[in-house]
Amino acid sequence: MQQDQLLPHLFRSEYQKIIAVLCHYFGFEHIEAAEDIASDTFLTAAETWGIKGLPDNPKAWLYTVARNKATDYVRRGTRFNQKIVEGFDAEENYEVEIDLSDQNISDSQLQMMFAICHPVLSAEAQIGLALRILCGFGIDEIAEAFLTNKETINKRLFRAKEKLRERKVKIVFPEAADIVSRLGIVLKTLYLLFNEGYYSSCQSTTLRKDLCLEAMRLNYLLIENEQTNLPEVNALLSLMCFHASRFDARMDEAGEMIRYDDQDRTLWNDELIAKGRHYLNLASKGNEAGKFHIEAAIAYWHTVKTDTPEKWENILMLYNRLLIAAYSPAAALNRTYALAKVKGKEKAIIEAEKLKLDSNHLYHVLLGYLYTSVDNQKAASHLQTALKQAKTPADKSRIMKDLKALL
Amino acid sequence: MNEFLLIFRRDAEATAVQRSPEQMQTMMNYWREWIGGIAAQNKLVAVGNRLDTNGSVIKPDNVVTDGPYVEVKEAIGGYSIIKASSLEEATELSKGCPILSVGGSVEVRPIIPMEV
Numbered sequence: 001m002q003q004d005q006l007l008p009h010l011f012r013s014e015y016q017k018i019i020a021v022l023c024h025y026f027g028f029e030h031i032e033a034a035e036d037i038a039s040d041t042f043l044t045a046a047e048t049w050g051i052k053g054l055p056d057n058p059k060a061w062l063y064t065v066a067r068n069k070a071t072d073y074v075r076r077g078t079r080f081n082q083k084i085v086e087g088f089d090a091e092e093n094y095e096v097e098i099d100l101s102d103q104n105i106s107d108s109q110l111q112m113m114f115a116i117c118h119p120v121l122s123a124e125a126q127i128g129l130a131l132r133i134l135c136g137f138g139i140d141e142i143a144e145a146f147l148t149n150k151e152t153i154n155k156r157l158f159r160a161k162e163k164l165r166e167r168k169v170k171i172v173f174p175e176a177a178d179i180v181s182r183l184g185i186v187l188k189t190l191y192l193l194f195n196e197g198y199y200s201s202c203q204s205t206t207l208r209k210d211l212c213l214e215a216m217r218l219n220y221l222l223i224e225n226e227q228t229n230l231p232e233v234n235a236l237l238s239l240m241c242f243h244a245s246r247f248d249a250r251m252d253e254a255g256e257m258i259r260y261d262d263q264d265r266t267l268w269n270d271e272l273i274a275k276g277r278h279y280l281n282l283a284s285k286g287n288e289a290g291k292f293h294i295e296a297a298i299a300y301w302h303t304v305k306t307d308t309p310e311k312w313e314n315i316l317m318l319y320n321r322l323l324i325a326a327y328s329p330a331a332a333l334n335r336t337y338a339l340a341k342v343k344g345k346e347k348a349i350i351e352a353e354k355l356k357l358d359s360n361h362l363y364h365v366l367l368g369y370l371y372t373s374v375d376n377q378k379a380a381s382h383l384q385t386a387l388k389q390a391k392t393p394a395d396k397s398r399i400m401k402d403l404k405a406l407l
Numbered sequence: 408m409n410e411f412l413l414i415f416r417r418d419a420e421a422t423a424v425q426r427s428p429e430q431m432q433t434m435m436n437y438w439r440e441w442i443g444g445i446a447a448q449n450k451l452v453a454v455g456n457r458l459d460t461n462g463s464v465i466k467p468d469n470v471v472t473d474g475p476y477v478e479v480k481e482a483i484g485g486y487s488i489i490k491a492s493s494l495e496e497a498t499e500l501s502k503g504c505p506i507l508s509v510g511g512s513v514e515v516r517p518i519i520p521m522e523v
Contacts, residue, residue, distance in 0.1 A: 316443075320439045320440060320446070323443050327451070354448050
């Protein structure tokens with residue numbers, strides 16, 4: 001690895017580990033201190049390595065410095081408490097054992113994952129905290145991913161941490177009996193984190209990819225742990241692998257979305273498709289077939305390169321199942337697209353008109369697609385409505401292209 | 408939006424006709440597509456259940472008879488709950504029900520809400 005890339009690389013991989021371990025040790029009461037210590041450690045590294053050159057084992061160096069800083073922090077805190085609290089047991093907190101072994105790192109991260117994915121927090125707050133604490137993203141990166149500014153993110157994270165403190169949320173692994181119910185929220189957060197990267201309209205392709213990879217890494221942590229290696233967890237990872245396999249094919253050089261039908265299929269990543277199949281197989285052990293199973297199966301059929309009738313019939317059936325299990329506008333739109341593939345555009349138009357999602361720009365994009373070559377005037381009118389409703393420049397320019405192709 | 412119970416009735420004798428696995432599969436797909444279409448409009452409340460054809464009827468003085476039907480033709484095969492703005496709309500949604508293609512019927516009944 002290039003020397004000038006070593007520190008950013010270590011920051012990416014180690015910052016989150018140090019924070020997770022420190023937070024786990026200190027508890028949410030001192031989460032800012034944990035963040036400060038972790039940041040300070042990297043600052044010290046930048047200065048020291050800049051002057052003296054790289055240590056033999058940079059990772060171990062970082063851990064030692066973080067450990068020392070944490071010890072100092074605890075000592076200082078203890079002395080402070082000693083002065084203000086009479087009868088405080090001075091000896092009790094002096095021994096600081098910050099365990100930065102691989103095992104403790106992944107345990108701490110798992111426990112942190114459960115703590116952050118707490119029902120008192122909104123999904124946005126959970127994702128924000130996960131990005132900061134579990135993925136080591138900077139505030140500006142999180143702001144970019146959410147298409148907002150640093151102040152908003154800082155406030156959001158601050159409030160989220162306050163809430164966790166007020167509720168005295170402990171950073172512990174849930175009781176065996178609670179794992180399944182708590183896991184539901186964790187998986188939902190990982191799912192949203194992945195979607196944030198996959199569907200976000202943020203311009204930076206690297207950042208979007210990072211979000212997806214982080215969601216997959218955290219999901220994998222759950223698979224590595226025996227207690228959380230459950231079918232639903234495997235189904236979600238399978239879903240992410242299938243989606244991620246198209247990452248390079250679904251965007252052009254300008255960062256604009258390329259529609260599924262127009263993608264260069266040789267760019268689909270076979271290795272990720274194989275991984276997706278592997279986890280889908282593992283997910284099929286046991287009798288449950290939840291939302292992620294259905295979505296993973298839909299994603300699997302999308303990785304089939306030739307457009308056979310069988311492929312779209314299966315996708316249509318799976319969308320029907322998904323909608324029967326739980327309604328979502330996205331599923332309703334995708335079902336209609338699949339219906340057009342199976343039964344033709346005319347039939348799909350009848351169904352699409354019933355959806356009544358008029359305020360959703362993707363609804364008009366879909367109707368624009370369905371009416372194309374059936375009634376081009378109507379197609380254009382829907383695309384114009386979509387253009388008015390679309391919010392991001394990427395969406396707008398995509399719709400503009402469709403409109404131009406029509407005229 | 409009000410909720411409506413859809414009661415699917417069919418001729419128990421007619422449905423006893425042997426069908427090929429392919430026909431069964433087609434039938435299943437029709438059901439899924441029809442109910443999926445309602446779900447896609449966010450108008451499905453509960454997919455409900457299909458009922459077995461046997462059963463018993465208990466009448467006053469504990470008189471128990473086999474079979475749940477008054478008339479074989481009117482056997483209840485299952486039920487679903489949907490939501491719609493009016494009885495007319497609920498009726499319209501029911502018109503695509505695949506049970507109609509095998510001589511069955513759909514009864515649409517508004518559910519009386521707890522809070523009126």
